[in-house]
Amino acid sequence: MIVGCGTGLRKTGWQPLQRERLLATPGEVLVQVGQQVEPDTIVARSTQSGVVIVVNVAHELGIDPQEVPSAMVVPEGRQLEAGNMLARSHGLFGLGRGECHAPMTCRVVSVSAVTGQVLLQEPPTALELPAFLAGKVAEIVPQRGVVIDSAGSWIQAAYGCGGESWGELRLGVARPAEVLTGDAITAACAGKIVVGGAGVELTALRAAVSHGVAALVVGGMEAQSLHEFLGSDVELGSGRPEESPLPLLLTEGFGALAMDGTTFEILRSRQGDRASVLGLTQIRAGVVRPEIIIPWAGKGLTTSEDAGLGELSPGRPVRLVHGVDFGARGVVAELPSSRRTVSGGIRTLVAVVELTDGRRLTVPRVNLEPVRGG
Amino acid sequence: MKGTRWQEVVSQTRPVETDRRLVYLLTDCGSTTTKAVLVAPLGDSYRVVARGEAPTTVEAPHADVIQGVLAAAGGVAEQYGRELLAADGTGFRKPATQHGGCDKYLSASSAGGGLQMLVMGVVRSLTAASAERAALGAGAIVTGVIAANEERLWAEQVATLKRLRPDAILLGGGVDGGSTEQVIRLAELIAAASPRPRLDRSGKLPVIFAGNCDARSTVTELLAESTELTIIDNIRPVLEVENLEPARQAIYSVFMDHVMACAPGYRGLLELCDAPLLPTPAAVGESIRQLATTRPGDVLAVDIGGATTDVFSVCQGRFVRSVSANIGMSYSVAHVCQEVGLDAVAHWLPMALPTGELHNRILNKMIRPTTIPDSVTGLIIEHAVAREALRLALAQHQQTAAGLQGIQISRQVAEVFQNVNPDREPVDMNRVERIIGSGGILVNAPRPRQAAQILIDGLLPSGITEIALDAKYLLPHLGVLATTDPTAARQVLANDCLLIVGVCVAPRADSVHPGQFLAHCSLTGACAYNREHDLLAGELISLELPPGTEAILRVEPSVQVDMGVGAGRKLERAVEGGDCGVVLDGRGRPQPIWSGSADDPEVNRQIVNRWYRGLDLYPGETW
Numbered sequence: 003m004i005v006g007c008g009t010g011l012r013k014t015g016w017q018p019l020q021r022e023r024l025l026a027t028p029g030e031v032l033v034q035v036g037q038q039v040e041p042d043t044i045v046a047r048s049t050q051s052g053v054v055i056v057v058n059v060a061h062e063l064g065i066d067p068q069e070v071p072s073a074m075v076v077p078e079g080r081q082l083e084a085g086n087m088l089a090r091s092h093g094l095f096g097l098g099r100g101e102c103h104a105p106m107t108c109r110v111v112s113v114s115a116v117t118g119q120v121l122l123q124e125p126p127t128a129l130e131l132p133a134f135l136a137g138k139v140a141e142i143v144p145q146r147g148v149v150i151d152s153a154g155s156w157i158q159a160a161y162g163c164g165g166e167s168w169g170e171l172r173l174g175v176a177r178p179a180e181v182l183t184g185d186a187i188t189a190a191c192a193g194k195i196v197v198g199g200a201g202v203e204l205t206a207l208r209a210a211v212s213h214g215v216a217a218l219v220v221g222g223m224e225a226q227s228l229h230e231f232l233g234s235d236v237e238l239g240s241g242r243p244e245e246s247p248l249p250l251l252l253t254e255g256f257g258a259l260a261m262d263g264t265t266f267e268i269l270r271s272r273q274g275d276r277a278s279v280l281g282l283t284q285i286r287a288g289v290v291r292p293e294i295i296i297p298w299a300g301k302g303l304t305t306s307e308d309a310g311l312g313e314l315s316p317g318r319p320v321r322l323v324h325g326v327d328f329g330a331r332g333v334v335a336e337l338p339s340s341r342r343t344v345s346g347g348i349r350t351l352v353a354v355v356e357l358t359d360g361r362r363l364t365v366p367r368v369n370l371e372p373v374r375g376g
Numbered sequence: 377m378k379g380t381r382w383q384e385v386v387s388q389t390r391p392v393e394t395d396r397r398l399v400y401l402l403t404d405c406g407s408t409t410t411k412a413v414l415v416a417p418l419g420d421s422y423r424v425v426a427r428g429e430a431p432t433t434v435e436a437p438h439a440d441v442i443q444g445v446l447a448a449a450g451g452v453a454e455q456y457g458r459e460l461l462a463a464d465g466t467g468f469r470k471p472a473t474q475h476g477g478c479d480k481y482l483s484a485s486s487a488g489g490g491l492q493m494l495v496m497g498v499v500r501s502l503t504a505a506s507a508e509r510a511a512l513g514a515g516a517i518v519t520g521v522i523a524a525n526e527e528r529l530w531a532e533q534v535a536t537l538k539r540l541r542p543d544a545i546l547l548g549g550g551v552d553g554g555s556t557e558q559v560i561r562l563a564e565l566i567a568a569a570s571p572r573p574r575l576d577r578s579g580k581l582p583v584i585f586a587g588n589c590d591a592r593s594t595v596t597e598l599l600a601e602s603t604e605l606t607i608i609d610n611i612r613p614v615l616e617v618e619n620l621e622p623a624r625q626a627i628y629s630v631f632m633d634h635v636m637a638c639a640p641g642y643r644g645l646l647e648l649c650d651a652p653l654l655p656t657p658a659a660v661g662e663s664i665r666q667l668a669t670t671r672p673g674d675v676l677a678v679d680i681g682g683a684t685t686d687v688f689s690v691c692q693g694r695f696v697r698s699v700s701a702n703i704g705m706s707y708s709v710a711h712v713c714q715e716v717g718l719d720a721v722a723h724w725l726p727m728a729l730p731t732g733e734l735h736n737r738i739l740n741k742m743i744r745p746t747t748i749p750d751s752v753t754g755l756i757i758e759h760a761v762a763r764e765a766l767r768l769a770l771a772q773h774q775q776t777a778a779g780l781q782g783i784q785i786s787r788q789v790a791e792v793f794q795n796v797n798p799d800r801e802p803v804d805m806n807r808v809e810r811i812i813g814s815g816g817i818l819v820n821a822p823r824p825r826q827a828a829q830i831l832i833d834g835l836l837p838s839g840i841t842e843i844a845l846d847a848k849y850l851l852p853h854l855g856v857l858a859t860t861d862p863t864a865a866r867q868v869l870a871n872d873c874l875l876i877v878g879v880c881v882a883p884r885a886d887s888v889h890p891g892q893f894l895a896h897c898s899l900t901g902a903c904a905y906n907r908e909h910d911l912l913a914g915e916l917i918s919l920e921l922p923p924g925t926e927a928i929l930r931v932e933p934s935v936q937v938d939m940g941v942g943a944g945r946k947l948e949r950a951v952e953g954g955d956c957g958v959v960l961d962g963r964g965r966p967q968p969i970w971s972g973s974a975d976d977p978e979v980n981r982q983i984v985n986r987w988y989r990g991l992d993l994y995p996g997e998t999w
């Protein structure tokens with residue numbers, strides 16, 4: 003039986019990992035099966051169509067739309083440089099002659115005798131796709147990209163922005179409940195992924211940008227600070243990735259939330275290793291959570307924890323991901339089959355959880371995250 | 377059922393066989409949950425006899441919607457105490473006998489994101505607006521609107537077309553016989569962008585052309601090869617006429633052939649269904665239409681979801697649906713707060729919060745959308761957001777429901793004498809006699825009166841308005857049932873669907889000062905609950921009238937106060953009680969007189985605190 007629960011962000015000390023790296027548009031694959039790749043190895047390349055713009059030639063030359071095809075001095079498909087003549091009107095008895103020129107380097111896509119518009123397209127731009135994580139090419143997807151096999155530690159975060167990055171892991175705090183301050187970000191952090199705890203000061207964020215830090219990973223941060231840093235509101239509903247001066251990942255969420263102890267321990271134990279981070283959060287139309295991948299060979303395995311498929315059962319270790327006890331851990335003691343009223347008054351399916359501090363709480367199942375280990 | 381047209385669905389609205397009344401199994405496959413109900417004759421009328429639900433299984437690892445449907449039906453069978461599933465477990469036992477089974481299986485679906493459409497027209501307020509209304513009326517989510525007369529650059533419009541990846545495009549534009557230039561320009565735009573469909577990525581994007589008939593041949597030349605082009609009658613053949621039905625039929629065919637056909641397991645589901653599958657919003661709309669026929673008066677219904685909010689209205693017999701794509705209580709909660717500002721949300725809170733906490737809580741709800749409040753503070757914050765979400769959604773609905781723009785309105789002599797204002801909002805809250813709320817935030821409210829107050833504060837009804845909830849989430853099921861057996865649907869709507877929460881009495885009074893007498897209100901005919909009260913400006917109280925109790929409500933306003941029938945005119949109506957009784961709202965309409973109190977947060981908190989305590993919304997709480 004499937005028993006629903008919360009978000010179920012996953013974290014593992016070590017596990018085999020596989021990632022598809024695919025181009026948005028067909029192109030050329032540059033690596034071979036079995037080849038070892040690093041995060042910055044370009045595995046595939048394609049071209050992106052140039053921007054299409056419209057020039058209303060009829061309007062510019064003061065002629066009727068149906069006269070535009072005969073006014074064109076270049077045919078459809080022809081490449082033009084900026085300033086090349088596009089069309090010319092002869093005027094009446096040579097009076098009122100006019101010329102129309104290409105506004106940029108482009109190709110003539112189409113000429114319309116109905117609207118008098120000419121479509122021009124800028125030259126395509128090259129798109130290079132890096133491997134993102136260290137590993138071995140397991141499969142080639144013709145014209146699209148590759149599948150990369152790797153293994154190591156893997157942590158999903160609650161929120162991330164700023165896209166992909168990679169670098170050496172470096173702790174910026176000593177404990178998961180510590181705030182990452184501006185002083186902790188120095189020139190030695192350049193190109194590194196810096197790990198913080200229960201928050202990050204705005205000065206640390208700005209220092210990270212100025213020192214060229216590869217990415218920041220912290221437990222939580224104040225929504226208002228993020229707003230000031232990004233210069234805009236966080237809003238994931240639109241489905242567009244949020245832009246950020248650097249990749250920034252929050253493993254827990256917003257507010258002064260300490261980084262989960264297990265997460266911090268995984269990151270602490272791999273300090274100095276090269277890691278890859280994805281700062282992207284998509285919560286609609288296909289969930290994408292930010293992630294940290296630390297490839298390593300698998301010896302000396304430290305912690306293994308996996309939220310699994312979101313199933314709850316008596317005896318299952320869980321973690322609270324909502325409310326004043328956010329982050330508290332415990333074990334499911336009971337799973338009542340009927341709905342119960344929780345604090346606040348809502349009737350919902352609940353779990354009775356025995357926390358590690360001895361308290362026994364009745365918690366909405368959707369506010370729990372199953373974990374492995376205590 | 378593939379390719380079935382809307383007209384065929386509607387044509388099934390005919391009496392069923394009279395020799396034996398049928399048993400219906402109905403499901404609604406939502407994005408997260410599939411809900412099933414069994415509707416059967418019980419005594420003289422149809423009733424819901426069992427319900428069940430299961431997670432929707434359209435995503436991996438199941439990737440087969442039927443699994444969730446069968447699991448939900450299994451829950452129904454368990455409650456019903458009889459078998460519903462066929463022996464091989466792949467379908468339903470038919471026909472219904474005394475041992476179980478059903479006669480017909482019908483379903484609605486919004487799984488997989490529903491039907492997402494982009495609409496285009498020459499002028500934003502004319503043909504683009506008509507195209508938007510046609511798409512919304514057919515149950516689509518309109519993800520974007522492009523008009524030839526907008527200020528966006530061509531390149532931006534092409535980029536929008538490429539980025540949105542809709543399921544289909546509805547292209548309107550131009551009146552028949554008029555200029556073709558601008559609508560052809562829009563067709564050129566589609567050709568230049570060559571957008572791909574959202575789901576069937578190897579296929580062509582469906583484009584429905586519903587514009588100037590003189591442009592058909594050119595549009596065909598431009599789009600026939602690169603898109604799946606369908607040409608239908610002009611959505612706006614002349615400026616004064618809007619012709620939405622052909623577009624609605626074409627959109628419905630796209631939903632069946634291009635969206636449902638791509639969703640995992642839907643081909644099998646269509647085989648199981650005894651009538652065409654409906655998009656969930658279209659099914660809800662059908663229920664609202666049916667409700668509007670049961671008694672006079674305009675109806676307004678809202679469905680606040682996690683990502684979107686649907687608003688339906690039937691005003692003076694005209695049905696309108698709008699969808700606010702980014703207004704919702706989880707995925708879109710941050711967008712609501714961004715639109716209205718955090719101060720507007722804080723305005724509804726009776727307690728002070730530490731700096732930044734409200735912002736943090738809102739964003740945490742967004743990134744963990746399935747979490748629910750486990751404290752009164754958390755609950756009140758969500759209820760505050762819901763009030764603002766409703767306010768935004770109604771404003772957008774008013775725009776969608778606006779009459780045809782760009783035409784001259786000839787006023788009847790009688791209208792002049794009745795002082796009918798032609799610029800009045802299309803949904804006139806004075807005329808709305810019933811408000812129906814649906815969606816988790818309302819239906820799961822611990823006390824129905826909390827939901828009622830969210831609806832009152834968010835929608836600001838005026839006059840006398842009944843407040844009800846779709847407490848069992850039956851509107852989608854009954855909408856799809858209405859296409860096959862409208863009598864059964866109406867009976868279940870009357871018997872099982874709506875939970876009457878109470879009545880709101882809100883006089884219109886533009887320039888009154890706090891404490892001024894507004895109206896004398898009295899309840900009679902309800903024995904122990906007969907009461908009277910002089911309603912003062914700024915006051916918000918309720919008269920107890922328990923569920924199932926009927927009474928006569930009489931309102932005698934002062935000379936400058938209007939109950940929707942003219943200043944100073946008395947109003948009397950039979951009302952039914954509910955959890956919130958009769959709410960007497962003297963805060964003023966259309967603009968509440970207390971809105972200026974936001975300048976002083978502490979004063980505002982005291983006012984809100986007094987209201988919430990007076991209505992016993994959150995018992996036992998003091999702030």
